[in-house]
Amino acid sequence: MQQKLIYILFILASVISYGQVNLFMESDKAEYNGKDIVNLTIVLELNGIDLEPQTRFQLPDLSKFNIIGSGSMTNTLIDPATNTLVTQKISRIALEPKKKGKIKIGSVLVTVNNKIYKTEPFDISIKDIIEKRSLAGNSGEVYLNMEIEDREVYQDQPTVAVLKVYSKNMDNFRKVKDVRLPHQNNINVHPISFSKSEIDPAGSMASQVLAVFMVFPNEAGYVEVPSVSASVSSFSNKNKIVSNKVKLNVKKLPEGSPEYFKNAVGNFSVDVYNASKEKIEIEKPIHVIVKVSGEGNLPNMQLPKIVSSSDYEVFAPKITSKVAPGTTGMKGEILANYVIIPKKAGVISIQTEPFAFFDPASREYVDKGQETLALNAFSHDQILEARTTVEKVNEYTNTLLETVDTPVLKTTTFKVKEKSKFHWNILLTNISILVGLFIMYLLFKTWQKKRALVKETATPKPLGSVAETEKEIREILKTDINDYFSYLENLKDNEEYQKFFDTLEEMDLDIRKQYSKSSPQDFGQFLVSYKGTSVAEEYRILLQRIQMEKYSPLKSAEGMDELLKAVVNLYSRISK
Template sequence: MQSRLTYIIFLLISIISYGQVNLSVTSDKTTYTARDIINLTIVLEIEGSDYNSQQTKLRLPDFSKFNLIGTGSITNGFMDPETNTIISQSVTRLALEPKQKGKVKIGSFLITINNKIYKTEPFEILIKDVDKKASVANNSLKDVYLNMEVDDREVYQDEPTIAVLKVYSRNMDNLRKVKNIRLPKDNELDVYPVSFAKSEIDPSDYGNMSSQVLAIFLIFPNESGYVEVPGASASVSTFAGKNKIVSNKVKINVKKLPEGSPESFKNAVGNFKVSIANISKEKVEVKKPINVLVKVIGEGNLKNMELPKLAESPDYEIFAPKITSNVKTETTGMKGEILANYLIIPKKAGEISIKTENFAFFDPDKKEYIDLGQEVLKVDAFSHDQILESRTTVEKVNEYTNTFLETVNTPVLKTTSFKVKEKSRFHWNVLFVNIAILIALFIGYLIFKNWQKKRRLQKVSKPVKPIGSVAETEKEIREQLKTDVNDYFNYLENLKDKEEYEKFFQTFEELDSEVRNQYFQSSEKDFAGFLENYKGAAIAEEYRNLIQKVQIEKYAPVKSSDGIDILLKSIVNLYSQISK
């Protein structure tokens, strides 16, 4: 009896140590038509390190009743950190075309591992005749597939991996009907598009099907462990309407960051540099604000990392910063710079050290933490009396003159326009240039009057233009309603240079309203939907981001010329594309 008990114990121990093998097969549905493609997914999961002698390849059942039009497989391997168990997963996908109608049986898939045969259960599918009432367009949609390919499926937390979304079809015309691409969304992932530009169509890609790249994007996993990336989606437009198609899901093994991180490490993963500078042009005066710029430049998770802040000090007062980003997402990663513009008010005279907090990041290439420490900016603050004593006689006269002109104003002439600028002098070149401009304008005025006179004479003898058709009249009205955005661009440039920011934002709202009215869209939300349908998802997303940036910049307590300049460039770039 004791020998039997010992035998049972050893048998259980051997079964536990050997692990487990799971072989399964699933179909995308159970009922098909004669023109449908049957997609089978075969999953082989092996848990345990002792299953390392796969003696045969996956043996397929009898497919004489089908045409095998496509096949592909992928293998993933990782270690479960909780159980320290090695898990290997192999996924094989088959695309079949039925040859006959009715109930068709799909047999067992077989594989031999460690001298043991594993098989799946056979199952039946139903092949129905094609519904004659269904349109040809709807039938063609079933031949369109999305596939998401991830470059690196084993990354660190907050380390990016590149993903490519491709569309496949046996009918090349179906590829041109794919629109409204939606990238995956998940709370554990940050997804940033790299490009929505469609590639050239490859007429003979996987399984003799045509393919085309629809989008390239970066995926930043926020949590470690086994993370599943949801499928991307798109719509296929036909005369009957729009139909949604969804890509495959992808699993990523997200590695935990190594232990022993510095106290100053938050979540920065990549390679970065930090700098600090005083961007105010005037001398630093006690109890008067200065602008201090903290810049983080490099490559990594720039958009979701925690930036180093300015350290608190009794020598100065800190206000909330204005954040500006200049970041590009490329196939190699996210690169650029993040700018934090702080408003600092010194509290004492003398040398003041403005410091940043300690900053550290993890470099995935070197697989180590790098502590950059603190960045220090030393400034000399002067009292108000010291500032006055350091001024020259000319600067003092200019200040007194400006004070007088600001406080004394006549009802006939606005004297504040005669304020004397610091260290200004008379430039003869400016005078000559202005005289030349006035002469040119006068000559232009004479030419214009002469041309206007000739035009009136021609209009008298010109025959009456016949009334065109309704379509021609409607086209002419649309051309008249078209907004000349270049005039707005020039005016916005002038307002920016004069630092009249309130008029700048009012003018932008007028530009946005006129462009929306040109396309008969009353609200920003409707206009964004219109752009997504007729200009593409990239233009629509750029429009939403621009409106958000304008609102942030408009209500910011401190406005910088650099931020307004970047905003103006974005406005010119976007509305030039919309008005083409």
């Protein structure tokens, strides 16, 4: 009977050991400094082949920490004493504390064979999390602390950082100046505000917000934001203080991105339009704007470019930005101003590169595709034929005013701009100017006759035709080419660029009138036979260069100097 009892006890012991479950959690130590990482280790032991966890580890509330890393592993072995299978599931979690003081770590739960197991809660102690650095030569201590609430973001997604200054002596807050934000290749930093907040006296030390800025990490993995520095000035010296460093867990963007996706993260829209108001003429530059608007990493993203084509020639754009801090990134618009020269008449289709971005809110890629701008280009003859009678009268008046203009008498200010509707005031003004010029001409001829009669008696000359009259006026008021050069030099030095290019057009028209050529195309063909092919090609390239500089939104002094030298060199050779 005693032997049977011992046998039964052995069987019960083997059954109990066969189905044993052990779950526990521990930290690497009980007290931590503000810079230390809290390492938690969770171990689940299953003794038996029929034991299988039905859930993952259910972690306790860790809102008082930043999770900066985690990992897990599984070990399997056979216990030689009991000849049973033992499975170990081990997980480690790395935490960064947000607050100081005593913090309770709750229980971890797991379900095994329809039964819930949990660990025992325990406490850890966190010392002051502010990185204290003594300020030599100052009456009190001043510390900087950089706080980033959201430390887990996607690549190129922003997170907001707040820089605070701490001190027991409130008089030190007014001495903190010259805040310098961090700079590093794997992050882009954009300031939000440098306005100081009200002083918060709560806690053992008073605090004040010095700056708020956005951090855009541009690579995945653990990215460390460098320290922010500032200076504390006193009557005797000036000291430098630095803040703590903060680690970010930057998640890699999901798989399945479009092949033309670059680095746009946020929510954006693309628009392309023609900024030039005049009719589009071949071989004449126009301005096409590619606008990207929205909110995200606007200042650092790669913009979609205009695709090259044989129908037009495209030049590198000038980028202008209008951005301001938003709630989920930098908000506003980026404008890429392209100079495009059409190469053929008819319909021209201008296309941008395909564009896609990643939206962190929906965690999906958004494909915007290509944007297309259809333009209708005309030849020079087509534009001339499409003009109305009133427009031709205005053009004749403008030509006459340009002919008699000098750098001293700026009659080109009376030039008539083309309008889409008829204006009686413009027509009456043109007629008044013509009548006034004709009366001035008659008075001038009368004065000439009286002066001639004083010296000698001569046969009066016939009045002549209108063409002869205009020729005489041009000969009388003809300006030497060197006068134009001197006037252009003065306008360039005074940065009066609009008048500079208006005078260039007047000089070019005056030179063409000398050879009885009305359009630049006719004059270019004339130069081929008169001066040779190289001079004609140089004239055509110079006209294009003048147009590009005229409509360029930004003009440099060096570029204007080079342009004036090219003008003087060419027109000195082709002028009579």
